[in-house]
Amino acid sequence: MRFAPIAVVLSLTLAAVSSSGLTQKPDSQIDPRSMALVAQAESLRKSGDLNGANDVLETALAVDPRNRAAFVAMGEVARAQGLQGKAIRLYFEALAIEPNDVAALAGQGEAMVEKGAVERAKQNLAKIKTLCRVECAPAKTLAAVIAKGAPAVVTADAATKVPQKGEAPATTKP
Numbered sequence: 001m002r003f004a005p006i007a008v009v010l011s012l013t014l015a016a017v018s019s020s021g022l023t024q025k026p027d028s029q030i031d032p033r034s035m036a037l038v039a040q041a042e043s044l045r046k047s048g049d050l051n052g053a054n055d056v057l058e059t060a061l062a063v064d065p066r067n068r069a070a071f072v073a074m075g076e077v078a079r080a081q082g083l084q085g086k087a088i089r090l091y092f093e094a095l096a097i098e099p100n101d102v103a104a105l106a107g108q109g110e111a112m113v114e115k116g117a118v119e120r121a122k123q124n125l126a127k128i129k130t131l132c133r134v135e136c137a138p139a140k141t142l143a144a145v146i147a148k149g150a151p152a153v154v155t156a157d158a159a160t161k162v163p164q165k166g167e168a169p170a171t172t173k174p
Contacts, residue, residue: 034064038073045077053077068097068104075107079114087111100131106138110145121146 037060044053054077060070071094078087091108094101109124125146128139 030067030069031064034060034067034070037063038067038069041070041073041077045073045080050077050081066097068094068101071097072101072104072107075104075111079107079111084111084115088115102128102131102136102138105131106142109142113145113149118146118149 037056041053041056041060044050044056054074057070057074057077060067061074064070071090075087075090075094078084078090088108088111091104091111094104095108098104105124105128109121109128112118112121112124121142125139125142128136128142132139
């Protein structure tokens with residue numbers, strides 16, 4: 001009898017917790033309006049309107065924040081805009097929803113190579129190879145990007161040649 005109130009409280013707590021899990025939407029059921037917005041953004045991106053595509057993708061995420069395809073597409077837009085750090089973060093958001101998303105891993109790896117983090121990109125490639133088990137297109141693409149290497153970053157010091165003693169200064173044509 002002494003344990004009856006505790007048993008009642010525990011059973012009510014268990015019932016409340018288990019019923020809240022039933023009301024959550026599974027990852028596979030994304031709002032169709034959000035998916036339509038992702039398709040619209042893809043056509044805008046292909047036409048070259050990156051800002052418009054980004055705006056539509058943000059709307060898609062406002063409609064359904066679990067839309068992994070919207071995060072991946074936003075990562076592609078950010079890479080096209082030259083914002084590799086933002087792209088890596090957006091791909092990370094997609095991977096938080098589904099850690100085995102090969103497209104997000106490949107996109108993040110390519111952005112990492114563009115940013116200069118080749119070793120981390122190699123880790124993504126290894127994970128993609130593990131997930132694919134056979135040669136797949138994202139693995140081939142990422143391997144090619146890694147093989148090509150990070151683009152050279154030109155700093156102001158490297159771009160400006162200081163003339164040495166006895167050397168004529170460099171002239172530029174206007």
